[in-house]
Amino acid sequence: MGFRQYRALVRKDLLSELRTRETVVAMFLFVVLAMVVFHYAFTATGGGALSFYTGGMLWVVFVFGALLGLNRSFAHEKDEGVLDGLLLCPVDRVTIFLAKMTGNLIFLGLIQVVAVPVFALFFAPHGMLAHLAALLVLIALADLGIAALGTLLATIAMQTRARDLLLPIVFLPLVIPLVIAAASATGALLSGGAGAPGVLGRLLFLLVYDGVFLVLAYGTYDVAIGE
Amino acid sequence: MTGAAQISAVGLGKAFGRREVLHDVSFTVRRGGFLALFGPNGAGKTTTLRLVATLLRPSSGSVTLAGRDPRDEPAAVRRAIGFLSHNPLLYRDLTAQENLRFYADMYGVAEPAARIDELLDRVELRHRRHDVVATLSRGMVQRLAIARALLHRPAVLLLDEPHAGLDAHAAALLDGLLAEIRDEHTFVMATHDVRRGLELADQVLVLDGGRVALQRDGRLEPGDLADVYPEHAGLGARA
């Protein structure tokens, strides 16, 4: 039964998104725009040093793009007052969390599928194709962390007054460790491949980070989503 | 009609921070019974229904359904509850069919396709099943909401002013439906429509300021509620 519910929840969110296409398109446009803005902001100062930053830039763009999507993750429920409908159902609150997280992961993944090639096109970082597999593993691990943390926080934030403003304020400090690990791993990967020193350590760190927030979400989601 | 207690509220109280909205409310609804919940706005009718529906946790006291406490067995209790309020609890961007399919999956309804067909027929929305909810009229949306509430054959139906904002056709449909299923479920209905409420109910609870103002078992006349609803004082036996 749990799986049937999980599937129904994910299907509902995907269906809603497909109908309106609000979130994914906005996220994608934002991500590409951000890359363009970064490019101009950094190269306009005259240095050709952008390549030094590109590993990190990817993550800035993903994190802020993810925020856009996360803000929307409960938008349907909250705006239409349908959250009660969900809470009335005989469903484990953790199942709701997992389904919402999956939805967010899918949206994030969809954006990245298009954004990463665009990134490669704009900035042509060395070593991207060569180490693509390792890079994908890195991105997957980081996405999981962003989705887990973000879904938990979005659940809390959406029930407050300042919800669109609050989510970035609580999300960004908490995601900094993930950004540090992911960005530095990206830099190391692009130059040295999966065997480069520190890459494995950072991947393990991301794994632990993901685990910690998944456990936190599992333990607190009942309370986070409502009485 | 005697029967085991289906809903039992004991000393129910609810406070939001310092604001106490419900104080020491107790009542029992028999299996198959129909409790009408009256009271002015802000009396706590909606809060009471939401407490029974498990959307809220009691600050004090308890409410059980067929002896089960939602704090111990939330899933079992929720499966037995159908909730209808002026918020239809439907997703505007999904079709009628998709909405019902979603809830059927969430409630674990067996043979969902057949059950959905059955209900769409009952609420006369079969011809609009593939239309997105945003395109349906208010009356149709409420009819779909009724279908949603009945989808999983709940033992208990909680209705929060379900006739509010309904057009004549939808209201008549709802009344007809309620009459049809009257014997199949246990009901609690909060309403301002004293006449309609008393027609259906065999138990009455009147709330005022979060407390019980009047509590009676058995059928009543509007005049019996004159203390609380003075505008009905003149009404004696129903026509």
Next chain:
Amino acid sequence: MESAATVAAGPVSEQTAPAPATATTTAILAAAGVLLAAALVVGFWVAPTDASTLGFSQKIFYFHAPIAETALLAFGVAFVAALLYLRRGDARYDRLGVAAVRLGLLFSLLVMVTGVIWGRAAWGVWWAWEPRLTTFLIACLLYGGYFVLRGAVEDESRRATYAALFAIIAFVDVPITFFATRFLPEGLHPVVLGPAGSGMDARDLVAFLAGLAGMTLLFIGLLRLELGIEALREELRELKFHLGR
């Protein structure tokens, strides 16, 4: 009016409201003062000047490190208070949590101030992205967010619940953040705000321990003060509420 007065008399007589500064609190703060003064004296006059490049500026360590540890203690107290609140639902744990976070935030700001002073004195830089300073900066931002969160929720019990959740998440995140800063490339920032490699002399140790004990007592004293004030504020709110009804 009579009924309002009797209603108002109820909660007051039920709680024995502590005056903000009880005798114990004053004693604790006094002890803290003594210890901190001792740390100052021993540290600056008695202990030898550090042999390493840090020189005299190293002495700020006697305050910088205890403040840092006390900040973490404060966040730890908030963490436990949050767990207890979620468990028991008693609003007093929420008040303890707020007071602890407020003090933790204050101490974290002090960590950064002393860190900046130290950095300037020892290495001539106003700011360095070194692990400890960065972690406390993020802690400041995080726990600042705690107050933004509280401000965005109207319902009191919801506010306490979400604040508790956040205090738990934030506290778990602090060590995670600290580990993550170790992933930063080393070469750029040689600044290390810790005890110099030469090891600590007995007199250094005395100064340091005095500073640590003093700071901890200061925290406890201030916490008690805060709780006392908050209890009075709460009573005032109760009275206003009952009279207003």
